Amino acid sequence: MGRICGCAWVALALLAAARLSPGAPGAEEQKFFVEFEAGPAWQARNDVRIPNSDAGTKFSLRDLQGTGPFAAPRVTIFVKLAPKHEIGFLAAPLSIKAAGSLDRPVEFAGASFPEGPGVEAVYRFNSYRATYRYRVWQGERWTWKLGVTGKIRDARIELRSGDTVAVDDNLGFVPLVHLDGVCRLGERWRLDVNADGLGAPQGRAIDLALKARYEFSPNWSASAGYRMLEGGADVDKVYTFAWVHYAVAGIRFGF
Incomplete structure (x- = not known):
């Protein structure tokens, strides 16, 4: 956690240094926008071991639940506080519930589940974030913004088979580095690059998007x-x- 916080302070230092970066005079941007995004999601990997010791069995939720697709909506709001300063808020729920078969006996969260069918699994990973970002560059084609994000992670993994139920809930705060880029491809077309992410020896979190947008x-x-x-x-x-x-599609309103 100390290393994660240290990376967050490095990001803040970069924001301070960014005041020296050039900007295109007279460029206009929206003071507010709200964007609704949705689309199908597929699990490429979802490996679990709880507890992370000999008392727990490592198994694949993807193999148990299937790869998908699953519904995955999100909503994003950004407000401009000053010409180069913005704050934003995001809600991105993700909940997968499906039944399948275990290919071996599993010890999970203090309960034992036998090999075989009829195991219902719930995977929830809801993300709620607040972001501050600063425009570090604005040129003829590209605009770049750098910031920091505070993320509330609301996670839950549940297995159920007959009368046996085991649950692991996790609610926590994660600091992330934020990056946003917009490329003008033409009069109305834009290429949006957006990311929140950070890594440490204990783990990592990356949310990365690449989208074409038409105004x-x-x-x-x-x-x-x-x-x-x-x-x-x-x-x-x-x-x-x-x-x-x-695979995402979105609609944005701003002024």
């Missing part, structure tokens, strides 16, 4: 592209690592 009017635009969510933790209590791919 219908000064207020409305629509986008489509690819998003990935990857990360997890390897600590004494838990081992969890997931990799989820998204």
Whole structure:
């Protein structure tokens, strides 16, 4: 955790240094926007071991639940405080519930599950974030913003088979580095690059998106592209690592 916080302070130092970066005079941006995004998500990896010791069995939630697709909506709001300063808020729920078969006996969260079918699994990974970002560069084509994000992670893994139920809940705070880039491809077309992420010896978290966006009017635009969510933790209590791919489409309103 100390190393994670240290990386966050490095990001703040970069923000302070960014005041020296050039900007294009007279450039106009929206003071507010809200974006709704949704699309199917697929699990490429979802490995679990709780507890992370001989008392727990490592198994694959992806193999138990299937790869998908699963519904994955999110909503993002950003407000401009000053010409180069913005704050934003995001809600990105992800909940997967499906039944399948275990290929071997599993010890999970203090309960024993036999090999075989009829095991229901719930994987929840809801993300709520607040972001501050600063515009570090604005040129003819590219605009770049750098910031810091505070993320509340609301996670839950549940296995159920007959009368046997085991649950592991995890609610925690994660600091992340934020990066946002927009490339002007033409009069109305934009390429959006957006990421929140940070890594440490105990684990990592990466949320990365690449989307093409078309501006219908000064207020409305629509986008489509690819998003990935990857990360997890390897600590004494838990081992969890997931990799989820998204095909996303969104609609944005701003002024």
